Amino acid sequence: MPCPFASTPAPPYYAVIFAAQRRAGADAGYAQTAARMAQLATAQPGYLGVVSSRDADGFGITVSYWRDAESIRAWREQIEHARARARGRECWYTHYQLRVARVERAYDWAAAAPPEDLP
Amino acid sequence: MPCPFASTPAPPYYAVIFAAQRRAGADAGYAQTAARMAQLATAQPGYLGVVSSRDADGFGITVSYWRDAESIRAWREQIEHARARARGRECWYTHYQLRVARVERAYDWAAAAPPEDLP
Numbered sequence: 001m002p003c004p005f006a007s008t009p010a011p012p013y014y015a016v017i018f019a020a021q022r023r024a025g026a027d028a029g030y031a032q033t034a035a036r037m038a039q040l041a042t043a044q045p046g047y048l049g050v051v052s053s054r055d056a057d058g059f060g061i062t063v064s065y066w067r068d069a070e071s072i073r074a075w076r077e078q079i080e081h082a083r084a085r086a087r088g089r090e091c092w093y094t095h096y097q098l099r100v101a102r103v104e105r106a107y108d109w110a111a112a113a114p115p116e117d118l119p
Numbered sequence: 120m121p122c123p124f125a126s127t128p129a130p131p132y133y134a135v136i137f138a139a140q141r142r143a144g145a146d147a148g149y150a151q152t153a154a155r156m157a158q159l160a161t162a163q164p165g166y167l168g169v170v171s172s173r174d175a176d177g178f179g180i181t182v183s184y185w186r187d188a189e190s191i192r193a194w195r196e197q198i199e200h201a202r203a204r205a206r207g208r209e210c211w212y213t214h215y216q217l218r219v220a221r222v223e224r225a226y227d228w229a230a231a232a233p234p235e236d237l238p
Binding site: 004005006008011014015017019021051052053054055056057059060061063069089093094095096097098099100101102103104105106107108109110111 | 123124125127130133134136138140170171172173174175176178179180182188208212213214215216217218219220221222223224225226227228229230
């Protein structure tokens with residue numbers, strides 16, 4: 001399993017919070033497009049990372065992190081991304097919420113690794 | 120199924136983005152505490168709403184919305200909440216990331232309801 005966390009620099013930077021309800025049974029092309037968008041985002045100037053989770057009822061949250069508001073604007077205008085969003089409204093989602101926010105503080109915590117190399 | 124979306128006012132307001140990996144099989148008391156924290160948060164001054172999703176691998180994202188940074192500080196210092204966080208580090212999580220961000224822009228979109236009352 002790949003690490004699901006984002007390695008972000010010290011604040012300030014920006015977050016795009018995307019919460020969405022998938023339509024029941026509407027999977028045609030979704031996974032392929034989601035993977036393609038993840039790949040494209042990584043190559044965008046100012047992209048810092050992403051975290052994503054979707055529950056068994058099809059409600060998902062994706063938070064992508066960006067250097068600044070200009071990076072977010074450029075990603076929104078990326079033509080393949082704009083087409084994917086239109087397809088999302090037509091086919092994949094019943095409802096979504098988007099929030100653009102400036103990250104001011106950040107904390108990471110991890111449990112101490114078990115001492116596997118002790119006798 | 121209750122509506123999973125948050126009804127937030129016009130920006131600006133604040134978001135607390137909590138991304139966490141649950142430990143495998145570590146469920147003792149978790150659901151009860153999570154429900155209690157949701158109930159307590161709702162009663163806090165400045166609380167605006169929450170969205171939450173957890174995937175089948177135990178990776179979850181919760182975004183809670185608050186009127187201002189002072190509301191977030193007061194919630195962090197709420198004693199029962201502080202104890203629950205300590206319990207989370209001891210028992211429930213292997214890793215988490217917390218981001219505090221000022222929401223600057225917000226969009227909501229919903230598919231048009233199907234015309235169920237047409238012949």
